[in-house]
Amino acid sequence: MSTPLAIRIRAVRKHFGDIIALDDVDLDIPTGQIHGLVGPNGAGKTTLLGMLLGLTAPTAGEGQILDHQLARTRAVPAGVAGFLDGPGLYPTLTARQNLTSSLALSGVRSNDDTVDEMLETVGLSNVAHERVRGFSLGMRQRLGLAAAVLTKPRLLVLDEPANGLDPAGKRQVHDVLTDLAARGTTVVLSSHRMDDVEALCDEVTILMSGRVAFTGPLAKLAAENDSLDYRLVTSDPASARRIAAATHGIHLRGADEGMAADPAPTRPLLLAAATPALDELVSRLARGGVAVRELTPVLSPLEAAFLTLTDS
Numbered sequence: 001m002s003t004p005l006a007i008r009i010r011a012v013r014k015h016f017g018d019i020i021a022l023d024d025v026d027l028d029i030p031t032g033q034i035h036g037l038v039g040p041n042g043a044g045k046t047t048l049l050g051m052l053l054g055l056t057a058p059t060a061g062e063g064q065i066l067d068h069q070l071a072r073t074r075a076v077p078a079g080v081a082g083f084l085d086g087p088g089l090y091p092t093l094t095a096r097q098n099l100t101s102s103l104a105l106s107g108v109r110s111n112d113d114t115v116d117e118m119l120e121t122v123g124l125s126n127v128a129h130e131r132v133r134g135f136s137l138g139m140r141q142r143l144g145l146a147a148a149v150l151t152k153p154r155l156l157v158l159d160e161p162a163n164g165l166d167p168a169g170k171r172q173v174h175d176v177l178t179d180l181a182a183r184g185t186t187v188v189l190s191s192h193r194m195d196d197v198e199a200l201c202d203e204v205t206i207l208m209s210g211r212v213a214f215t216g217p218l219a220k221l222a223a224e225n226d227s228l229d230y231r232l233v234t235s236d237p238a239s240a241r242r243i244a245a246a247t248h249g250i251h252l253r254g255a256d257e258g259m260a261a262d263p264a265p266t267r268p269l270l271l272a273a274a275t276p277a278l279d280e281l282v283s284r285l286a287r288g289g290v291a292v293r294e295l296t297p298v299l300s301p302l303e304a305a306f307l308t309l310t311d312s
């Protein structure tokens, strides 16, 4: 049996005067999934997230968010938490007071230990008693996430949650979200960082000018890519270049494209290929006694799809 849907949206449109922010959007997000929303500036990501949070009503279309119909009222539906444009925090209260106030407002029962554990989880124990006024963007992001998570949401909606985070902060946020999803919370987040989305999300939706250009698993996106650019490092660059040039479906790129053989190339070889041709190349290299030390996509499937769709 398939996983029940946390979000089911059909033919949703949103107009702001003459501006069409969302145009005929369909979206299915199963319960417990971490779903990434990507797209260029102005694509409609924040508008869609705002709709999930009950802050914006659709102009047309319909949807089901958890047990609720897509908002006609401007209120965050029960079971949903999150934030747009940074978390709403009280600057004059301490980090700890912010969490206890947020809990009190949400009506969720909790105890002091839970609050302290959450501060520890997001790496803010050492500043628990400091006022939020002096916090950096990354600290605010982590505190906002902690406040949202403490309310035990069934759906967590986050606009650019990795903004301003250093690598340690990013890992803490990743751990919190992965743990939440493993316990059944659905997470929908937007990001301009493709590497974050790929590291964290099960599925992704690419929005372009308010329309869904792609929605589905990242693996499907990779499979739909005819050809990707790769960087190849081997034990014998000259032989590798010769073998690559003679392999059907391999296209040399950059400085190697159409160039006479470089007798002693030292740079990595750049080439474009689909997966079957790449498999063939690796077999031929092995048969030719050339060891493959590194074979990596120059752009990930998500980055490549994004650039193709935005025609950059």
Ligand SMILES: Nc1ncnc2c1ncn2[C@@H]1O[C@H](COP(=O)(O)OP(=O)(O)OP(=O)(O)O)[C@@H](O)[C@H]1O
Binding pocket: 016, 019, 020, 021, 039, 040, 041, 042, 043, 044, 045, 046, 047, 048
């Ligand atoms: N309240 C509003 N009033 C008028 N236009 C709006 C409003 N909110 C969004 N828009 C417009 O709707 C379109 C989509 O905006 P939205 O903020 O949803 O895009 P986005 O994908 O989140 O962009 P970014 O990556 O820059 O945050 C844009 O053209 C924007 O100018």
